[in-house]
Each structure stands twice: as structure tokens, then as C-alpha cells.
Amino acid sequence: MKILVCISHVPDTTSKINFTDNDTKFDTNGVQFVINPYDEFSLTRAMWFKEKQGASVTVVNVGGAETEPTLRKALAIGADDAIRVNVEPTDGLLVAKELAEVVKSGGFDLVLAGKESADYNGQMVPGMLASLLDFNFVNGCVGIEVEGNNATLEREIDGGEEKVAASLPLVVAGQKGIVEEKDLRIPNMRGIMMARKKPLNVVEATGSNASTSTKNFEKPAPKGEVKLVDNVDDLINLLHNEAKAI
Numbered sequence: 001m002k003i004l005v006c007i008s009h010v011p012d013t014t015s016k017i018n019f020t021d022n023d024t025k026f027d028t029n030g031v032q033f034v035i036n037p038y039d040e041f042s043l044t045r046a047m048w049f050k051e052k053q054g055a056s057v058t059v060v061n062v063g064g065a066e067t068e069p070t071l072r073k074a075l076a077i078g079a080d081d082a083i084r085v086n087v088e089p090t091d092g093l094l095v096a097k098e099l100a101e102v103v104k105s106g107g108f109d110l111v112l113a114g115k116e117s118a119d120y121n122g123q124m125v126p127g128m129l130a131s132l133l134d135f136n137f138v139n140g141c142v143g144i145e146v147e148g149n150n151a152t153l154e155r156e157i158d159g160g161e162e163k164v165a166a167s168l169p170l171v172v173a174g175q176k177g178i179v180e181e182k183d184l185r186i187p188n189m190r191g192i193m194m195a196r197k198k199p200l201n202v203v204e205a206t207g208s209n210a211s212t213s214t215k216n217f218e219k220p221a222p223k224g225e226v227k228l229v230d231n232v233d234d235l236i237n238l239l240h241n242e243a244k245a246i
Contacts (some may be wrong), residue, residue, distance in 0.1 A: 001055040001146065001168075003046045004103060005114035006125070007074055008036035009067035010140070013118060015199040023216045028066075035070055038114020042174040044184055045144065047078045053210050056080050058106065062089045062098050068200060075195035076187030082198070087205035091212070096128035097208040103133055108169070110151075115140055126173035135165040142177025 011017070011031045018027040019058060020190065035043070051056040059074040060083040061067045083106075085098045111130075116123040123139075130137035138144075140163060143154035149168045154161050172178075185244070191210040231234045239245045 001049065001110060002106065002108045002132075003049060003055050003057045003112060004106065004108040005039065005046050005057060005074070005079065005108045005205075006044070006060045006099060006111065006129075007039050007059045007061045007071060008114070008117040009033050009061055009063055009070040010036045010117055010119045013037075017219070019217045019219075022240060023218065024214070026217065033066075033070060035116050036117045036119075038116060038173075038175055039116070040114075040184055041072060041176055041178050042112035042114055042172070042197075043077060043079070044067045045174065047185065048179070049110075049146065050078065050080075055110075058083060058108070060085065060099065060102050062087060064088060071141065071200055072195050073187060075198045075200070076191040078187050078191065080198065080201040084200065084202050085205055086202050087208075090210040092122050092124040093128060094208045094210045095213075096125050096132055099125070099129050099207055100132040102203070103129070103204050108230045110146065110168060111171045113171070113173055115175045123173075132172035133169070133171070135169045135171045137171045137173075138164060138166060138174045141172045143175045144172060144174075144178060155223055178209070204227045 010033065012034050020024060020027045043059065046057045050057050057079045058081050059071055059079045061071055062085040062166060064086065071084060083102055085102065087098060089095045108159050113126045115126065127137060127139065138153045138155055138157040139140045141153055142156050145159055151166050151168065151170055153164050153166060153172065155164060156177065229238065
């Protein structure tokens with residue numbers, strides 16, 4: 001089984017976010033970038049398939065040279081090789097189109113990704129990728145087993161979980177539950193040293209055009225002052241007359 005894991009290069013969630021050029025560009029100064037957490041869950045599950053079923057695992061990112069340390073971390077975790085598509089990921093459809101070409105050229109059976117990236121939270125790339133490839137697709141996946149060309153999966157739905165069956169080739173958008181946080185892997189020294197020798201292939205983009213563009217960014221408005229209330233009557237009065245909530 002050939003597995004492709006899609007890796008997004010995102011700011012650490014503890015990073016302080018700022019914008020430059022009249023709020024039209026994200027300021028990367030002082031920002032630490034990491035593997036998108038949802039992608040890391042899927043990567044960890046891919047490693048299980050590698051160790052238990054002999055699957056090969058390739059990681060891929062659409063982005064510039066600045067994303068290569070993130071791909072190297074994925075290699076240190078245990079992926080066999082990495083691909084970087086050399087183009088700025090300006091919108092979800094462009095990313096999906098470039099990933100589709102990687103899947104087609106590589107002959108991958110199973111594509112694992114996070115359900116969304118932690119920066120833009122678009123939740124669009126895995127579904128569009130499956131549509132472009134005409135692959136089966138399962139979103140919000142919290143469990144997957146594969147036997148031959150058949151997969152059994154669990155996905156999160158409102159009010160519970162749903163069990164489904166699908167055949168390969170398959171795109172899966174995973175989240176916490178596909179593995180647990182305690183199962184995530186920290187690269188050890190041996191893995192880091194081996195990652196330096198593993199292939200990281202840079203391929204040029206196919207020339208897909210972005211369908212959207214960013215005009216500017218805006219931070220959320222600062223929160224107002226906290227008003228402390230020490231009795232229920234005052235709370236009800238404020239909710240009714242000031243907040244207009246009741």
C-alpha cells in the first residue's frame with residue numbers, strides 16, 4: 001500500500017500573529033512553524049500502517065523552500081520520502097490541483113490529510129482533492145483500518161460517530177481520534193540523522209491558477225472589560241437591560 005500524507009506548514013498556535021504591508025501580508029518574523037496538528041494525527045496513523053502492514057509513506061507539501069524543515073520533521077518521524085511542490089499555496093483549489101498531480105504521478109492508494117489546517121481552517125482541500133481524483137472520501141475520520149483494498153472507518157458526526165466502509169483508492173481527512181495525542185511521535189536523534197539522508201524531491205507546479213486572492217487581514221476586536229457581578233439579581237438586570245441577551 002502506497003500512502004501519501006499531506007502536510008501543511010502552519011504557525012504554532014502559541015505564536016503572536018501580526019500583519020505587514022497595510023495588513024495585506026502575514027508577518028513571519030519570530031513565528032515558529034510546525035506540522036499542522038490535524039496532519040500530524042494522520043501522519044502518525046500512516047506510520048502504524050508502515051510498521052504493521054509494510055506500507056510505504058510519502059509526505060507532501062505545497063509551498064516554498066521555507067517549508068522544508070517541516071517536511072524534514074515528518075521524515076524524522078518515520079516517513080520514507082518527501083515531496084515539495086514549489087508554489088505559494090495561495091488558495092485551497094490551487095493546493096488541491098497540485099496535490100492531485102502528485103497523487104496521479106505517484107500511484108498512491110491512500111491519501112491521508114488533516115480535516116483542516118490550523119491557520120485558515122478552510123476544511124476544503126481534502127474534499128476537493130478527492131473530487132479531482134474521483135477517489136472515495138471520508139471526512140472527520142476518527143478511526144481507520146485497511147485490509148487489502150477495503151477500508152473500515154469511523155467518522156465524527158453530530159451527536160456521535162458513524163461507521164462506514166470504502167474501497168481504495170481513498171482520501172481520508174483525519175482528526176484527533178484517528179490516533180490520540182499520547183500516540184504522537186517526537187523525532188529522536190536517530191530519526192533526525194536518518195531524515196537528512198532521505199530524499200526530499202522538489203517538483204515544479206503545473207501552473208494551476210488561484211481562484212481567490214486575499215485583500216487584507218483583520219484581527220478580532222479586543223475584548224471589553226470584565227464586569228464582576230456578585231448576586232443573581234444584578235446579573236439578570238445586566239443581561240436584560242445592558243446586554244439585551246434575555
